[in-house]
Each structure stands twice: as C-alpha cells, then as structure tokens.
Amino acid sequence: MTTATLPILEAVVVVVAAPIAGVALCAHRHRVASRAVGVFGFLLFASAVWTMSLWGWSAAALRIVCLSHAMLAITGLAFAALGAWCRATLRDPLDAAAVSTGAALVAAFGLFAAGPAIADLPTGIINAALSSNPIVSTASAAGVDLLRTDLLYRLSPLAHRRFEYPSWYSGLALYATLLMIFAAGTTRSLRKGWS
C-alpha cells in the first residue's frame, strides 16, 4: 500500500459505514446525531493530519488533502442522510440498512462491475457516471489516477476508453445536493411517521 491509496481506502470505508451509521442514528435524538457528526469530523481531521505527515507539508499537498477530505466529508454525510431517510421511511431497520448500503455500494462499485456495457457508452455518459461515483470523485480530488491503477487497468474496459475525471467542485456540488435532498426527505418522513 502506498500513501496515495489512503483516500481510496477511506472512501470505501465511508461508503460502507455511513449509511449504516445513518440508520442507527435516525432513531436517536438530535443531540446524539450532532455528536456523531462531530466524531466523524474529528476522524476526518485526524486522517487529514496523518495524510499530510505522510505526504509532506507543502501547499500542493495541503490543497489535495483538503479537497479529498472535503469530498469524503460530503459523501459521508450524504450517505448517512440516505441511511437516515431509509430508516425514517421503512419500518424494519435491517431493511433500511440493506437498502441504503446497497444503494451506496451500487453508486461506488456499479461502474466497475458493469464492465463492457458501460465502456460502450458515449464519453459524456461515462464522464457523468464517473462524476457520480464517490470513490472516483474522492480519488480524483486527491489527484489519484484511479482507473489506471494496476488492477482496474487490467480488469476494467472503462480504463481503456476516453474519459475525464470529475472536477473536485462537480463532485462536491453533486453530493451536497444529494445531502440536502436526503436530509429533507428524512425530516419529512420523520414528521409524517410510519403510516
């Protein structure tokens, strides 16, 4: 493992853990959820400091670490909000966990699992799919050429097609929008209650 692998691994952890955390926290009071967000923020901060210490303290590294951790933060909150929304909508917490984690996994890994079907799509659609992928967006914000890493380059036909990585702001904007939609959906569902 090299230091550039860190943001990718962190993104994978966030994709899996955030929806489950959202499901778990939905049943608790607002104060508990706020504390959990605080802990998440602290963990991200600690990770950013650790990454900086590994990459070396420079303006370029600081920019990359800030952008990739901002991406991690926003995707984590968006997926947690998705988990909370599922919990507020579905009676069974296990159903909520399964649906929200499943959706997060599809968002993160569907692109790589689809294989040649995706690779034959027009470049614009491929680029849009890459923009909506939380792992690609985080890796891209960290300046990591994810699709040309050895394993993906060998296995994914996508890596051999023309594509553009998403800009950091497009990924942030997309997941900020999703966060607002999921948070609004959660609030609305909680007010309505399980009918």
Add this chain to the structure above:
Amino acid sequence: MNRSSMFVAASLCLVLFAPLAAGQRASSGGLSAAVKQDMMKSLERGAAYLRQQQRADGTWENHAGITAVATAALLKQTGVSREKQLEAVGKTLDAIAKLAKPDGGIYESSIPHYITAVNIMALAAGGRPQDKPLIEKGRRYLAEHIWDEGEGIKPTDKWYGGIGYGGSNPDRRADIISLEYALRAMKESELPSNDAAWEKAIKFLQRTQNNSETNDQGWASNDGGFVYYPGFSYNTEGGTKSYGSATYAGVMSYAWANVKKSDARVQAVMKWVRDNYTLDENPGMGQKTVYYYYLVFAKALQAFGEPTIVDAKGRTHDWREDLGKKLIGLQHPDGYWVNTDKAELQDNKVLVTAFSMQALEAALQ
C-alpha cells in the same frame, strides 16, 4: 544488324535501363514507384482530413495527447514544405509550448509521462528554435522519470529502468508501451546516446522479453517477443505469451537504446517477428490497438534497417510495400482511418489517422 552488333546493343540496353528499373524500387527501401505514389496520395488525404478537423486554436479533440500525435503526423509528412506545415500547426506548437511545466513536463494534468513524450515528439518535429529549451527540459524530465535508485528502486527490482503513466498513482508499475513512447521521444529529441537512461531502460526491456537467457524473471519463456510488463501480458490467450504491439515496441526500444542487431536479445525478438509476421491483426490481440501496432511495426522495422522480412515459411516480405498497401486499403474515402475496436481511443478518427500517417511516413523513409 549482325549477331555481335545485336549483342552489343542488348548489353547497352541492359547497362542503360537496369539502373532505371532498379531505381523504381531503390527509394524508400524496396517500395515500387506506384505504391510509393499511392502512399503519398493517401498521406495527402489523411492530412486533409486532419486539417479539416482542426479547431481554430490549432488543437484537436480537446485532448493534449491527440493534438500532439496529429501535429507530429502533419509535420512529418513527406513532400510538403516546412513553411506550409508550420502554417497548419504553428498555432498548435504554441499551444503545446504553453503546457510546459517548471519541472520540464509538458502536459495538462493526467498521464504526464505519455503526454510529455508525444508533445516532445511534436515540438521536435516542428524544429522551431524557440522550442529547443522546452525540448531539452522535456527529454530530461522523461530521462529522470525512468525508475532507478532515485525512486528507491534497485537494479534487481523488476520495475527498474521502466516508466509508468506518472502523476500520483498509488501503484508503482511500468510498462513497455509507456517506455516505448518515452524512448521514442528521447530519441527524436536527440538525447545523447551515452545518457545513463538508455542503459537503465535496457534492464526493463530485457525483463519484459520472453527470452529466458537474458531475462532473470521466472515467468519468462522463449518465444522471443515482449509482454506488457514483467509477468503480465494482454495476449488474449492468457498467460505471459508475447503479443504484437508490445513486441514491436520492444524491437524499436532496443534500436533506440543502441542495442546492436547482432545482440542475442535482438536476434530473439526478430525470430518472433519472423514467426508472427502479419498485417491482418495485432498478433495475440486481434483488432485491438491494431493501428498502434501498424505504427510500431513501421517504426521498429525502419529502425532495424532491413527492407525485407523472411517469415517462418521462408516467404520474403517487403514490409514497406505490405504496410503501404494495407493502410491504403483501410483508408476511408473521406481520408480518415478508424478502428472497429474502441480500446485505447482507437474509435477516435483523428488519433487513428495520425497513427496511420506516421506509419506510412516511417515506411516512406
């Protein structure tokens, strides 16, 4: 006319016309005048297509790599004055020069080693005095990014002497195609032949070759060809079987790195070339990246310096003529070439046309 006069006249005819007949095939290796003319016309149609597709700012396809390859193709076109060539791509060379970074790299953001290599080739083909400092810095950038002790890689490591895509990629891996591009750029920009980078590259080359006598890697067999990187091949049959484009990239790289024709490694790879001579496909890959195969086929055999290849069945092939006819046959009436297989951007008409033109240009040299 008596018998002796007839003999003298016939001898005179032979003396006078034999050189003329030989001259028909002497230029550009063994090319016949008719095929050569057809190739020149084909190049003109390709160039016209490229100029048609060029954007107002001189670039192509909003892509730094495609722009560089197309620029080099137009600048290397034989039979066109430098003035006319620069008229078409002077603006493009300015745009390429603007991509130069303080460390010598010439790229936008992604795959910096590849993009720097093709941009150096475009600037070197342009031959403008103002681009010389950029070319020198660029070739040094490439030479310094060939992996060695500076990156903590020991000579015993399988990646030693290779080069990867560059950028902050979590993997440390090199490959023959990236190395071929870097070495071609270093050669075309006249990196001195005594530069240490060449020797380091040879280490990686021999570890990518299926030649167990000179390859210290356990996987190496003895077909003489090349794989993508030590221990991994894209040959569709799987395993570590050699395939066409990697092998010709290997031939060319050995030539650029000044390995002699008589060297056992070159002899081994030329055996693979003879055993697998074809222009119908990229051997081991089918139609995948077949136009890059044509490019390295032409450049490798041109660098190797033999006008003909005798295949495994003992048939002699004039490779220039074979390639010329093949590419002329594949050209679309509108002047472009395109691959039916989309891998590695070969569904892009501009890129594939530029590859084909450069292959024809190499065959015409």
